[in-house]
Amino acid sequence: xxxxxxxxxxxxxxxxxxxITKNAEIIQNKLSEKIELKYILDIREFPNNPFSxxxxxxxxxxxxxxxxxxxxxxIGGAKIAYEFTKKAxxxxxxxxxxxxxxxxTHGEELLRIAREKNVxxxxxxxxxxxxxxxxxxxxxxxxxxxxxxxxxxxxxxNYILTRMIKANLSFEDALKEAQALGYxxxxxxxxxxxxxACRKICILADLAYGKNISPEKVxxxxxxxxxxxxxxxxxAGRYVIKLLGRVKMREDGKIFILVAPHxxxxxxxxxxxxxxFNGILVRGNICEEVMFYGKGAGKLxxxxxxxxxxxxxxxxxxxRKDYGWSGSGDDMVADLSEMVYSMYYRISDRxxxxxxxxxxxxxxxCLSLEGAPDGEYAFVxxxxxGKEHEEKAALLQKKFPILSRIRVLDDQRESV
Amino acid sequence: xxxxxxxxxxxxxxxxxxxITKNAEIIQNKLSEKIELKYILDIREFPNNPFSxxxxxxxxxxxxxxxxxxxxxxIGGAKIAYEFTKKAxxxxxxxxxxxxxxxxTHGEELLRIAREKNVxxxxxxxxxxxxxxxxxxxxxxxxxxxxxxxxxxxxxxNYILTRMIKANLSFEDALKEAQALGYxxxxxxxxxxxxxACRKICILADLAYGKNISPEKVxxxxxxxxxxxxxxxxxAGRYVIKLLGRVKMREDGKIFILVAPHxxxxxxxxxxxxxxFNGILVRGNICEEVMFYGKGAGKLxxxxxxxxxxxxxxxxxxxRKDYGWSGSGDDMVADLSEMVYSMYYRISDRxxxxxxxxxxxxxxxCLSLEGAPDGEYAFVxxxxxGKEHEEKAALLQKKFPILSRIRVLDDQRESV
Numbered sequence: 001x002x003x004x005x006x007x008x009x010x011x012x013x014x015x016x017x018x019x020i021t022k023n024a025e026i027i028q029n030k031l032s033e034k035i036e037l038k039y040i041l042d043i044r045e046f047p048n049n050p051f052s053x054x055x056x057x058x059x060x061x062x063x064x065x066x067x068x069x070x071x072x073x074x075i076g077g078a079k080i081a082y083e084f085t086k087k088a089x090x091x092x093x094x095x096x097x098x099x100x101x102x103x104x105t106h107g108e109e110l111l112r113i114a115r116e117k118n119v120x121x122x123x124x125x126x127x128x129x130x131x132x133x134x135x136x137x138x139x140x141x142x143x144x145x146x147x148x149x150x151x152x153x154x155x156x157x158n159y160i161l162t163r164m165i166k167a168n169l170s171f172e173d174a175l176k177e178a179q180a181l182g183y184x185x186x187x188x189x190x191x192x193x194x195x196x197a198c199r200k201i202c203i204l205a206d207l208a209y210g211k212n213i214s215p216e217k218v219x220x221x222x223x224x225x226x227x228x229x230x231x232x233x234x235x236a237g238r239y240v241i242k243l244l245g246r247v248k249m250r251e252d253g254k255i256f257i258l259v260a261p262h263x264x265x266x267x268x269x270x271x272x273x274x275x276x277f278n279g280i281l282v283r284g285n286i287c288e289e290v291m292f293y294g295k296g297a298g299k300l301x302x303x304x305x306x307x308x309x310x311x312x313x314x315x316x317x318x319x320r321k322d323y324g325w326s327g328s329g330d331d332m333v334a335d336l337s338e339m340v341y342s343m344y345y346r347i348s349d350r351x352x353x354x355x356x357x358x359x360x361x362x363x364x365x366c367l368s369l370e371g372a373p374d375g376e377y378a379f380v381x382x383x384x385x386g387k388e389h390e391e392k393a394a395l396l397q398k399k400f401p402i403l404s405r406i407r408v409l410d411d412q413r414e415s416v
Numbered sequence: 417x418x419x420x421x422x423x424x425x426x427x428x429x430x431x432x433x434x435x436i437t438k439n440a441e442i443i444q445n446k447l448s449e450k451i452e453l454k455y456i457l458d459i460r461e462f463p464n465n466p467f468s469x470x471x472x473x474x475x476x477x478x479x480x481x482x483x484x485x486x487x488x489x490x491i492g493g494a495k496i497a498y499e500f501t502k503k504a505x506x507x508x509x510x511x512x513x514x515x516x517x518x519x520x521t522h523g524e525e526l527l528r529i530a531r532e533k534n535v536x537x538x539x540x541x542x543x544x545x546x547x548x549x550x551x552x553x554x555x556x557x558x559x560x561x562x563x564x565x566x567x568x569x570x571x572x573x574n575y576i577l578t579r580m581i582k583a584n585l586s587f588e589d590a591l592k593e594a595q596a597l598g599y600x601x602x603x604x605x606x607x608x609x610x611x612x613a614c615r616k617i618c619i620l621a622d623l624a625y626g627k628n629i630s631p632e633k634v635x636x637x638x639x640x641x642x643x644x645x646x647x648x649x650x651x652a653g654r655y656v657i658k659l660l661g662r663v664k665m666r667e668d669g670k671i672f673i674l675v676a677p678h679x680x681x682x683x684x685x686x687x688x689x690x691x692x693f694n695g696i697l698v699r700g701n702i703c704e705e706v707m708f709y710g711k712g713a714g715k716l717x718x719x720x721x722x723x724x725x726x727x728x729x730x731x732x733x734x735x736r737k738d739y740g741w742s743g744s745g746d747d748m749v750a751d752l753s754e755m756v757y758s759m760y761y762r763i764s765d766r767x768x769x770x771x772x773x774x775x776x777x778x779x780x781x782c783l784s785l786e787g788a789p790d791g792e793y794a795f796v797x798x799x800x801x802g803k804e805h806e807e808k809a810a811l812l813q814k815k816f817p818i819l820s821r822i823r824v825l826d827d828q829r830e831s832v
Contacts, residue, residue, distance in 0.1 A: 019702045023559055029626070030558045032738075124556065130703040132548075132556030140540065140548030142446045143439055143723035210445070269709055272685050286435045287546040287710065287720035293685055294706035304703035307559035319735060 001034045002314045005062040007084055008075035009042040009055065012098050012125070015303035016072055017051050020310075031311055038068060041084075059084055063091050070313050072306060073097040078105050089113045089121060094313035098125035098302050104199035108212040111324035120320050122309035127153065127200045128278045130301030131294035132308070137207055137282060138323045144284025146208040150246040150409070151280030152273050153200040155296035156184045156191035157223050157243045161261075162274040164231045165240055171226055183276055183297075193222035194243065194259040201245030204280070205257055208247065211329025213257060219336055221260040230346060230404050233378045237367040239263040239344075240271045241406065254334035263344050263380070264409045269293075337386040342408035347400040349377040361395050376403065383410055417450045418730045421478040423500055424491035425458040425471065428514050428541070431719035432488055433467050436726075447727055454484060457500075475500055479507050486729050488722060489513040494521050505529045505537060510729040514541035514718050520615035524628040527740035536736050538725035543569065543616045544694045546717030547710040548724070553623055553698060554739045560700025562624040566662040566825070567696030568689050569616040571712035572600045572607035573639050573659045577677075578690040580647045581656055587642055599692055599713075609638035610659065610675040617661030620696070621673055624663065627745025629673060635752055637676040646762060646820050649794045653783040655679040655760075656687045657822065670750035679760050679796070680825040685709075753803040758796055758824035763816040765793040777811050792819065799826055 114121035178184035273279035278296030295301040530537035594600035689695035694712030711717040
């Protein structure tokens with residue numbers, strides 16, 4: 001019998017309580033012992049809830065109860081959650097969380113405490129929701145040099161972009177719809193400006209390279225500037241626009257890391273990752289390309305990943321699993337001006353397609369403008385460094401107002 | 417320091433030797449100890465090979481060497497591989513394999529011996545090549561009731577179907593091309609008739625449901641009857657044809673299990689799994705839908721999964737991981753006449769589209785016949801049981817010669 005406590009009875013916390021009760025028998029068979037939910041910590045009242053008798057308001061009861069082996073932290077944020085996690089680990093309890101903000105900002109310190117106290121600190125649910133990604137990355141792909149990880153890491157923005165692509169909604173209308181459906185917060189900044197995806201790509205980079213990458217070091221761009229015109233032109237050119245988190249290792253061991261919208265080819269496996277789904281692609285030097293796909297958020301899907309970590313923590317209660325990272329990796333981060341990539345441009349052009357003037361600046365491929373306003377021109381450049389992109393954009397801007405520019409994912413995948 | 421031996425220096429065995437040498441430092445960092453390849457067992461000579469001095473011909477040297485902790489079996493087949501695996505386990509050595517035939521046919525017995533001898537028997541590489549699927553299924557999705565698993569489990573047939581779809585090759589020409597490229601064996605029966613996919617869906621079912629499903633219990637149909645006409649008609653109807661292995665649990669706990677070609681919607685995540693790639697979708701009662709994608713075969717990709725298991729075996733050398741199944745699950749297998757699904761038909765019809773006569777038999781959706789011969793008609797039925805399909809097909813056959821019929825994957829996925 002392993003007894004656990006849940007901190008925070010919000011969406012994920014209540015999902016964990018519900019799923020651990022619903023699937024009790026399956027979990028018991030898997031683990032050869034029962035998991036019992038003893039406490040739920042929340043400051044609110046839940047009078048008519050089936051779990052109301054487990055709800056307590058004083059964290060010290062959990063901290064001081066020797067029966068509690070695993071603490072599930074689903075409070076979110078990096079304040080109280082940080083304080084309670086630290087106390088739980090210091091009291092010798094395993095901690096499992098879905099809190100990406102906490103892991104991205106204080107993960108290194110919390111992992112160090114877990115190491116010192118010989119307990120597990122697991123956070124599979126912090127990236128990709130239900131998708132098993134951190135365990136496979138650390139364990140199943142453990143024999144690989146990880147060359148690259150990129151993916152759709154935020155379900156809210158993916159929902160918005162999917163609705164722009166499939167229903168021709170404007171960004172604003174798609175956002176409103178996402179808010180109405182509960183997929184986006186009333187203050188959607190963390191999602192639409194890419195901060196959430198940034199925390200997740202940092203956690204993936206931390207695990208892949210064993211060093212802590214600070215979110216502040218990551219150039220982060222959201223989707224609020226993406227227009228329906230861009231989405232439509234991209235589609236006509238057999239591309240879709242997706243917000244990607246990316247980390248890529250250079251030959252010299254430095255990494256490029258960024259969050260930005262990208263045009264990706266419509267036959268790329270990530271192109272069919274729609275709605276609130278996430279998809280994460282890992283490229284290793286021996287596994288080649290592996291992709292993981294599933295619901296990036298939601299009550300029960302996230303609970304699935306949390307409970308898997310609870311099971312794993314109990315399985316490794318004696319010999320902890322040393323997943324994680326130590327030390328700062330901020331000096332590994334290379335300047336994006338050295339990264340080579342192609343770029344999509346949409347420019348204002350009174351002569352509609354003044355290829356000659358553009359060709360003097362760019363070796364480029366014109367995109368069809370089906371459905372786009374007159375007097376515009378859209379093209380994709382050949383790959384070049386970020387520095388060259390800046391230089392050439394300055395030249396372009398002198399002749400043609402730049403309406404938008406979006407990175408293109410240069411696809412290295414094999415194809416028949 | 418953990419010392420290992422490889423049995424069989426073929427494609428996968430030599431890939432393991434190469435990758436374990438190439439990525440020695442990464443593996444050592446991951447494991448906090450070195451892995452040393454001490455022996456390679458093979459009856460052949462490899463005079464100019466960098467590993468030639470490790471090659472031995474006598475298995476008993478490995479069996480009796482107390483330094484050998486992990487034996488990597490990459491011989492293939494279920495004869496010598498079975499004998500050596502048994503001896504290695506009985507000698508208290510962990511065994512790791514990519515041999516799906518052995519695992520599907522003797523896995524239960526070998527797992528029982530491993531349990532008795534307190535050693536690990538791992539076989540991640542036996543399904544999905546490089547894709548982490550068995551560990552995530554057992555561990556990361558461990559809190560779920562697995563409702564359904566289906567996927568593209570065989571790279572050879574997926575290559576052939578991809579070439580039929582993308583290059584309009586006939587089945588025979590696509591097979592010849594696959595053979596020339598080394599993707600198909602000179603005797604391609606095991607792949608094209610679905611036997612390989614059958615072993616893999618059995619292993620997935622075994623793990624998901626904890627009982628041994630015999631490959632002989634699984635209705636298995638290959639792709640040798642798929643014609644270019646069907647591929648073309650499917651494409652015009654926004655479908656692609658893929659060979660799927662499927663296992664699905666009914667409410668009463670019985671399972672439907674089969675291998676057969678299927679029409680799947682072209683916006684389904686498996687539809688973009690092309691060439692020699694595999695894709696496996698798992699649906700659980702709390703994780704919802706999770707998909708895994710990667711190279712289903714190949715020297716280094718398969719080695720990646722094998723070495724991950726070696727690392728895991730060493731990590732769990734004291735406390736073994738009890739992954740696996742016990743007892744027979746053959747009485748769980750339900751008759752496919754009770755399974756409900758839609759079916760694609762192509763029939764000979766002199767009057768080209770005698771909807772009335774067909775509508776008397778089937779509630780159906782006509783498919784465009786763009787590019788197909790005159791005097792044919794193709795349609796997709798509404799879902800019905802296998803039994804009803806047989807009854808109606810007998811009626812249909814009386815009026816119209818049936819040229820082909822292929823199952824349709826009824827897609828339960830959400831969409832915007």
